[in-house]
Amino acid sequence: MLRTRIALVVVAATLLAIAVSVVSSYRGVSGLVADQFDRALVDRADAVAAVLDAGRVPAERPDTAEQLLLPDGTVRPLSPGRAVLPVPPGALAVARSGEGRLMDETAVGDRTFGVLVQGRGEGHGALVVSQDYAGAERVDREFLGRISWTTAGAAAACAALSWLLIGRILRPMRRLAGAAERISSTQDLNTALPAAGRDEVGRLTLAFEVMLDALRRSREAQQRLVQNASHELRTPLTSVRGSAELLQRARGRLAPEDEEKILGTLVTESVALDELVRELVELATDRQADEDPVPLDLAAAAEDCADRFRRRTGRVITVGAAGAGPDRDGAVLVLARPRALHRCLDNLLANAVKFSPGDTPVTVLVESAPAGPERSAGGGRGGDAGRRGDGGGGRGGVRPGVPYVRLVVRDLGPGIGPDERDAVFDRFYRGAGTQSTPGSGLGLAIVHDLVTADRGTVFAGTGPAGGAEVGFTLPRAVPAVPAARGR
Known part of the structure; x- marks a missing residue:
């Protein structure tokens, strides 16, 4: 069905456009979230370092864990009772030098943490700040979920709107198809076609109208040709039949000159019939076409x-x-x-x-x-x-x-x-x-x-x-x- 196929094409094009937009948006949002996460780690590390330098203990946060990495590799949590988190490779080098900064990821069970290792000066080791990725992952899930529902709703609305609008656009085409089917079934070339607009369907309707007009004229010409031909054929056929019946009734009793006259009439009318039929065939078929x-x-x-x-x-x-x-x-x-x-x-x-x-x-x-x-x-x-x-x-x-x-x-x-x-x-x-x-x-x-x-x-x-x-x-x-x- 043409309406269904066009609607499917429109929906597919819409979904493709949404998919391109979603992928571009997701990449942009992911980049922004990662930047924000990294900035938050740096800010937390600077704040914890300042608190340590002041001789105080930093306040605990549920999504972060802070610990000190000593030059000898010992890890000491800054919050009592907190589990020791593994440090990424290369963190010990920062702790021994007391300079530089390292950002990496580490996994604990099914949880992923972002880790920032920041040197505290020679001989003082390094500060290790870890932040749970659960917040970022939640943002990703919510973004994908909302985009999925939005996409599904947009596709459904696009399908419904396309179905209605395409049906309206194709209405003249359906009317034209109905008229063509009626003409095909009834052979009535005088069937009225729907009004022609100015679009492509209107041009097609005008083309059908011209074709129907040509067919009507052709049928009228054929009918006239048949009527005229039957009229013209009747005269020589009547003459031939009359002469043949006369010969049949006479059965040799006619005078030679009368018989010769009748036979001459038969030959003349036969020649006329042959010429008439030949020219009718020539006129009807146009062999030179x-x-x-x-x-x-x-x-x-x-x-x-x-x-x-x-x-x-x-x-x-x-x-x-x-x-x-x-x-x-x-x-x-x-x-x-x-x-x-x-x-x-x-x-x-x-x-x-x-x-x-x-x-x-x-x-x-x-x-x-x-x-x-x-x-x-x-x-x-x-x-x-x-x-x-x-x-x-x-x-x-x-x-x-x-x-x-x-x-x-x-x-x-x-x-x-x-x-x-x-x-x-x-x-x-x-x-x-x-x-x-x-x-x-x-x-x-x-x-x-x-x-x-x-x-x-x-x-x-x-x-x-x-x-x-x-x-x-x-x-x-x-x-x-x-x-x-x-x-």
Whole structure:
């Protein structure tokens, strides 16, 4: 449990801080007690020496014992009836010289005494003053006992306070976890999240809200895709089923030309179904998502695609480049995924070839501009983050101030009306007068998704000579400037 773990960490940190303080304090107090004990021994020795010099006997104290150490090693207590305490090593040397001072410890049974040996002059031996350490030991015990109880109380208070405060701090986290569990169990993406604050939990809540919003848009887009796909699939499936049932009922009684017509319808509708399913899979899975954007020569890619369409359709398709920069031998480089870029070019050329007369040319123009213009937000499709471009309708998002490259495909077909410039990029959209034209209505939608995934825009409008112009912009790939060599 997170609350318990954090509380334990806080208590452990508190105990560590108290332990450091206690050790430092104990060492300081022990030093002070030892100094006081030594000073008391010196004061007692000076007082006893003064009394002896005056020819009197010092008054007895319960915690001290005084005795004389003669030069011959004889020990004589100054208080009658007192036991003789052992003298420390080196005391006899002080007694014989009658000069100097020696401090040491001695033990009698389970008691420890501090001993001061002080010379009384040559031939007079030394004064030995002993003081029981019981008082100092009592101070140590009381200090440690009080510190222990204080530490235990502080740790208990810290644990209780930490538990309460951490619970309050983690309350938004528990609410967020509860909301996430409800969403996980009910699959209801409209579940309200707790209010977001300005701290880290608030940032996490905002991140969850953004994620839920993306999931909601994705689910709505999937549902729309399924509904639209079912609607679009119903027409060719109905035609295929009707033709098959007619052949089944006729059982060879149809005229050859009628049978050939029905079989042609079956083949045509099967091809349409195959194309529709293929583009649906392409749109739903984005097979190019595993590619990384790399610098590509947009004009060269457009020429490759145009050459394939020339051989396939026999149409006149010209490719031109204007405003080429110094990227690489005059090439216009863009930052895009290779397969995705070729897919976009194929769809644009296929769209132009399909909706323009066979004896008219198709023109592809690649233009390089210094920096991307500011794009104002525009309508998007469900989960698509749309932006409007300049020139006709546009979607996507070229970043302001970033160099970009513009590709446009122009034809001399019926053109695209002002009210259709955004709609042509919707899935399954068919313009006025194009309902009978073969196709799935997904080609430009795929272009939109692939281009916006590479941070580009799409646009559609009417060409200078009439007809339609459809294209996209992509960020320009600026080559790195080589570092100058040092001399």
